[in-house]
Amino acid sequence: MLARLTTRLMDSQGFWTKPLGNVAYRFLHWFFGAMPAIRDLLIGRWLGHPLHAVLTDAPIGILMLVIVFDVLSMPQAAAWALALGILTMLGAALAGFADYADTDGKARERATLHSTLMLVALVVFIVSLLLRLPVSAAAGASTGAVLLSLLGFLIVAGAAYVGGDIVYVLGNMVSRHAFRGAGTKWISLEPAEVGTDGSIPEGRPVKAKLGINQLVLVRQGTKILALNDACAHAGGSLAEGKLIDGTIACPLHDSRFRMDTGYVTRGPSVYDQPAYEVRAREGGGWEARRSGS
Numbered sequence: 001m002l003a004r005l006t007t008r009l010m011d012s013q014g015f016w017t018k019p020l021g022n023v024a025y026r027f028l029h030w031f032f033g034a035m036p037a038i039r040d041l042l043i044g045r046w047l048g049h050p051l052h053a054v055l056t057d058a059p060i061g062i063l064m065l066v067i068v069f070d071v072l073s074m075p076q077a078a079a080w081a082l083a084l085g086i087l088t089m090l091g092a093a094l095a096g097f098a099d100y101a102d103t104d105g106k107a108r109e110r111a112t113l114h115s116t117l118m119l120v121a122l123v124v125f126i127v128s129l130l131l132r133l134p135v136s137a138a139a140g141a142s143t144g145a146v147l148l149s150l151l152g153f154l155i156v157a158g159a160a161y162v163g164g165d166i167v168y169v170l171g172n173m174v175s176r177h178a179f180r181g182a183g184t185k186w187i188s189l190e191p192a193e194v195g196t197d198g199s200i201p202e203g204r205p206v207k208a209k210l211g212i213n214q215l216v217l218v219r220q221g222t223k224i225l226a227l228n229d230a231c232a233h234a235g236g237s238l239a240e241g242k243l244i245d246g247t248i249a250c251p252l253h254d255s256r257f258r259m260d261t262g263y264v265t266r267g268p269s270v271y272d273q274p275a276y277e278v279r280a281r282e283g284g285g286w287e288a289r290r291s292g293s
């Protein structure tokens with residue numbers, strides 16, 4: 001199968017994508033970590049959807065037009081489309097680097113390959129644009145400029161394949177709760193810890209089992225707030241995180257979720273966390289179900 005061959009090819013690049021990715025990650029993590037509001041804007045927390053996936057459609061479509069205009073011998077339209085394609089590529093790259101800043105393991109290696117190919121394509125497109133200057137309808141674009149924009153598009157197509165692999169095969173930036181049903185039934189809740197009087201410890205995160213799910217509980221007096229324990233971003237255990245101003249911070253990449261609603265208040269997660277209702281069960285103990293059931 002072709003996919004096995006391409007996977008082997010991508011994996012074989014690990015000798016340089018791994019070390020380069022680690023260096024790039026350290027820089028990007030520091031850079032975006034210093035301005036979380038900008039990082040959240042670029043990753044798409046405000047949209048509830050990864051922004052990079054939305055922005056990449058523009059350059060791919062526009063750069064395809066460059067080839068069409070070249071075939072139709074419309075050098076001015078091709079040059080304008082190329083300039084616009086380069087600008088939209090830069091916007092998509094910024095959003096992609098913000099995602100990269102909190103990517104681990106194999107996904108980081110693939111992201112390094114993806115972004116390196118895109119940067120090579122960007123340089124090829126810029127050279128092609130420079131070769132087209134000054135733009136003249138009479139002279140037309142040189143063969144070198146046309147071939148370079150064609151080469152750039154082929155590199156972009158290869159890089160887009162790698163980008164698709166990061167999402168569809170490795171599940172990076174996919175909500176960890178994409179396949180979790182809403183759940184309508186009250187199910188017995190089993191906290192991992194209870195006090196000597198049988199109550200849930202107050203004011204700190206406590207893990208609990210709810211059927212096949214793990215939850216994180218925070219008791220505030222008689223009220224018990226509950227979220228799914230697996231962070232929507234990449235599965236970090238929220239029970240190991242800290243409580244900060246009514247939110248819980250993921251120990252892996254510091255995404256924050258409101259304990260009362262599960263709303264995400266800080267990235268890199270762009271997704272809310274499933275919240276649960278908890279009540280005392282007749283005869284002792286607790287039971288819970290997904291909020292909004």
Ligand code: FES
Nearest residue numbers: 231234236250253
């Ligand atoms: S796993 Fe990345 S922020 Fe929670």
